Amino acid sequence: MELKINEKVINVEEGKNGHDLTLELAKDEIKTIIAYKLNGKLFDLFAPINEAGDFEFITTSSDEAFHILNHSCAHLLAEAVSSLYKGAKFGVGPAIDEGFYYDIDLGDVVLKEDDLKKIESKMKELSKKNEYVVRKVVSKDEALDIFKNDEYKTELINELEGEISIYKQGDYVDLCCGPHVPSTGFIKFFKLETIAGAYWRGNSENKQLTRIYGVCASTKEKLEEIENIKEEAKKRDHRKIGKEMGLFSFSEYGPGFPFFLPKGLTLRRQIENWWYDLHDEHGYKVIKTPIILSKELWLTSGHWDHYKENMYTTKIDDRDFAIKPMNCPGAILVYNSELHSYKDLPLRLGELGLVHRHEASGALNGLFRVRCFTQDDAHIFCTKEQLKDEIENLLKFFDEIYSVFKLDYSIVLSTKPEKDYIGDDAIWEQSERILAEACKATGKDFKINPGDGAFYGPKLDFKLKDCMGRIWQCGTIQLDMNLPERFNCTFINSKGEKERPIMLHRAILGSFERFIGIITEHFAGAFPAWCTPVQIKVLPVNNNFHLEYSKKLVSEFKKHHFRVELDDSEEKLGYRMRNAQMQKIPYTIVVGDKEVENKTVTYRKYGTDKQITVSIDDFSKMLQDEIDSKSLLVELKKFSK
């Protein structure tokens, strides 16, 4: 059969050893080609070619190569570890989006961060040997024999069906389906990053293995770039910026319970006010329900049985109560507090609801994972006929909100779980179809995550992507076939009969806490003027001559409800300018002789060093426009691929 390789047509014999492929390549090409792709499948460079079709060499700079390089680097790590730590047993060592890891059982040996350097230099040494990475297909019995001392590999082999392949480099053999780089010399630019514990097969019932994370790149520059992105992420860490800018804090007296400081709450209030306004416009009725409600309610909702571990409970007058982990039962009590006609539907009950959940101590993580948070929740009661329109409206609403923050997102449709779900299969199927159709009707792409729906209904999850390319689960639209039933929710239809409404849960930002954490990192603290804690800083050049006019400006801006601060400290202008810039204040106004004389405003916008002089009115109008349009303060840099 014929195969086109590098513009040359060559004849490939059935089962011919691919070693000969290298003959078709120039010497310097061999250095950068690590695999080939045939009909969409990846193969080792030396793998025999068994069919004709679309052929492509994989060079070290491609995305596939990153994966292959990192997977091979995991093997190199294992080779180094097995030579340094006799008796080490190996779990799995895959490539991941950020690099690779290997799970290792080192017996009683506890690995220290310093040991990584030792392992790294061993890896460098092995890489210099540039040994071939040889694939071999073996029988199950052979495989079991080779790995007879490694219970982890043995467990994996016993579950394997079909072809079993092993890879050998030097004395090291690993169970693997490949593909890999042709030789260890390809793995030159790598770094071992952290040590962590990880349960064997991801099951907390199992033993924990030592996981070593690392990353491998095709060039020194690429490795540096990856390191730089990590550095940038560290600089943007919301915990760091939150402290520096005085947004929020934590106390050991309340693990997982964040404190919003004056500046952080100002930021939050802007978003909350906007949220309320938007919900008024979109026909929501906004409510606030109590955070403590009696056990009976949670028994009815099913939370007491399904979610009790995560709920905080208390006793009042000898009666059991729980602090709400979710807002739904409260919203249902509001719904059920009066009779509803079909003419009232859809009824959209919005709530910024404060919930408390007992998250595992190890799960806590800044504002991203907390034990008390406010969901921007809404529960929508509608008829079956209204469902599709309602979901389409929601999708547009979500878009409206996310676009303000310039956050990209993707949608995942989670469908009926395999077991332990409630409701008819037919209703599930119908609801899933409605969710999918609503996406299509509004032009939204979505992925399907089969079996990942809640036990009470299918859902659409919204995964936000920040400018660092990280993914955050925030918004959700969930159909609920459970609670309306349990609480016997009804409305009177046009025939005068009682009918069960459909109930939708939805959250757009998810929680204010997490969302504020995300946008803090997304904007690196340079929040858009409309929501930033302080919009204007006024700096008199000389307090003896310019303070009066500065104060006049401040009171003028306060009339416009601008958030303005005066810095009349006895410091040099440069010092105060520096502070204003570090606080990422959108407009810093410097007041000197010229401004006092001409009654003007000279400002410097954050992120620029231009000085612009305008009239007071023009400045106010410009800032008001910026606030009204919710424009970004600085253009967002993209750090991800």
Added chain:
RNA sequence: GCCGAAUUAGCUUAGUCGGUAGAGCAACUCAUUCGUAAUGAGUAGGUCGUUGGUUCGAUUCCGACAUUCGGCACCA
């Protein structure tokens, strides 16, 4: 919750192979009155996370606990 690490002044941190600690920034005082990212000098500020143990002596070594961080598990 599990594996590992960390915790020194308000913040960022140095240091002690066991003899109770230094710095920069911030604060305060004085001088400087200054046009766009740090003016100078001085003062004060520490139960070295909490708590047991070992020791003549513990911030340092060991244990427990708390909190935080990196992961894992969890996130109906």
